[in-house]
Amino acid sequence: MPQQRSPLKVHPTLPTQDRFQLHFEDNRLLAALLGEFDSHLVMIEDKLGIEAVAHGNVVMLDGPTGACEVARDVLEGLYSRLEAGGQVSAGDVDGALRHARAGRRAKEAAQAPATSKAPSKDRPGxxxxxxxxxxxxxxxxxxxxxxxxxxxxxxxxxxxxxxxxxxxxxxxxxxxxxxxxxxxxxxxxxxxxxxxxxxxxxxxxxxxxxxxxxxxxxxxxxxxxxxxxxxxxxxxxxxxxxxxxxxxxxxxxxxxxxxxxxxxxxxxxxxxxxxxxxxxxxxxxxxxxxxxxxxxxxxxxxxxxxxxxxxxxxxxxxxxxxxxxxxxxxxxxxxxxxxx
CATH class of the missing domain: 3.40.50.300 (P-loop containing nucleotide triphosphate hydrolases)
Structure with missing residues (x-):
């Protein structure tokens, strides 16, 4: 009789893994968003420790849920800037990442018990x-x-x-x-x-x-x-x-x-x-x-x-x-x- 495999144990301290699928309508704007040779996407991968892959007008994000949410917010925010006629550089990607992570920390602090609501910091001046x-x-x-x-x-x-x-x-x-x-x-x-x-x-x-x-x-x-x-x-x-x-x-x-x-x-x-x-x-x-x-x-x-x-x-x-x-x-x- 073959030995039964024990169920997979999930370590409580490990971050939850998730997959996000983002759709962008304008391929020309998407190319500007991702950067030359997807350099902006690579920066997001390196900074957040996730995997980000672009296929056509879809970007797939794989990794810890929190990090994927930050990546999603950054990409959608920068895409909106491009739609409004703006530009996106590597520095803009870095800045958006810093603001998004700070905003997420503030949100988590606001949701913590006995903690006053912290102001959101995810919108750049x-x-x-x-x-x-x-x-x-x-x-x-x-x-x-x-x-x-x-x-x-x-x-x-x-x-x-x-x-x-x-x-x-x-x-x-x-x-x-x-x-x-x-x-x-x-x-x-x-x-x-x-x-x-x-x-x-x-x-x-x-x-x-x-x-x-x-x-x-x-x-x-x-x-x-x-x-x-x-x-x-x-x-x-x-x-x-x-x-x-x-x-x-x-x-x-x-x-x-x-x-x-x-x-x-x-x-x-x-x-x-x-x-x-x-x-x-x-x-x-x-x-x-x-x-x-x-x-x-x-x-x-x-x-x-x-x-x-x-x-x-x-x-x-x-x-x-x-x-x-x-x-x-x-x-x-x-x-x-x-x-x-």
Whole structure:
């Protein structure tokens, strides 16, 4: 008599496996969704630990139920963006994955016993300019965009590559295009960060330009080149070294202070008190890259502490988990953090 096989035992701690079948009507949009050689689908597989296969206009998802649900939400959300005339890049896929996973964690936390309902984080924030639409790639970026839209003074701090400066410039450019502000003023503490502009050749514009290059790059990425050039010629877009801010009142403007970790306490207080009627200020910096002389307190660190909880002010602190420049950049930041 053949031996009977015992029934399969399901381990209670293993995630439930599932299969999802997604149908997409437009093959042309589906090709853009999946990426060249299905590269976007491969990214989703790698990030979520599932198997994703496309056949015609159908995408099959196999793996843990929760991971498949995240993949489904990401693919359907990005497909809707394509239907609306948008574009999808590898960075957009990565951002959608981060938001979807954060949203799922928030949903699970809200369903847990004795836990207050957590807000959903699965919808990325957006900044629309005439040249392009910038979509948040992490929940922290979405929170940052929300703060920029609702507060008159926003601090964005964290490591390089988190988008804090780029999003600040994009938001300011969008306000300028919509006529919601009259000027855009960009500043950095180049003079007091160990460099002396007086020893550099050229006029003040030529001396300051190298220090403000990241701000220029962001401007040209979100505005047409002729708009940037015309704005600089007419003073609508102004480059102002921090040292030249003293005594000014900045009204009806968006003022961005970059590399603010290299301000002194007095410089930061001076800058913040320039805020005039109808203006917004955005202050960005990386507290881990302070170039001030030893023993000197960073004005950025003090300001975020002193102004914590003040109405109309928000502070978004990015971490290495929010680095979107590249995965290698994120690993470099994490390695340096561990080495401290």
């Amino acid at each position: 957006e900044i629309a300019t005439r040249k392009r639409v910038i979509t948040a790639r992490t929940p922290a970026q979405s929170a940052y965009i929300n703060a920029l839209q609702n507060c008159d003074l926003v601090f964005g701090t964290g490591p390089a590559g988190t988008g804090k400066t780029y999003l600040a410039v994009a938001h300011a450019a969008a306000l300028l295009e919509r006529g919601e502000t009259e000027r855009l003023i960009l500043s950095r503490p180049a003079v007091e960060a160990g460099e002396r502009l007086g020893f550099l050749p050229g006029d003040m514009r030529e001396k300051v330009d190298p220090y403000l290059r990241p701000l220029y790059d962001a401007l040209y990425d979100v505005l047409p080149p002729e708009r940037v050039q015309r704005g600089m010629e007419t003073g609508v877009i102004e480059i102002a070294p921090l040292a030249f801010m003293r005594g000014r009142t900045l009204s009806h403007s968006v003022v961005i202070l970059d590399e603010a970790q290299n301000t002194t306490t007095m410089q930061m207080k001076m800058f913040l008190t320039r805020l005039g009627e109808g203006s917004k200020m955005i202050v960005t910096g990386d507290p881990s890259q302070i170039d001030l002389p030893p023993g000197q307190t960073s004005g950025l660190a003090e300001a975020t502490s002193v102004l914590d909880g003040v109405e109309g002010i928000d502070h978004i602190a990015f971490t290495n988990q929010d680095v979107v420049r590249s995965e290698l950049a994120a690993r470099i930041v994490e390695a340096y953090n561990k080495a401290r």
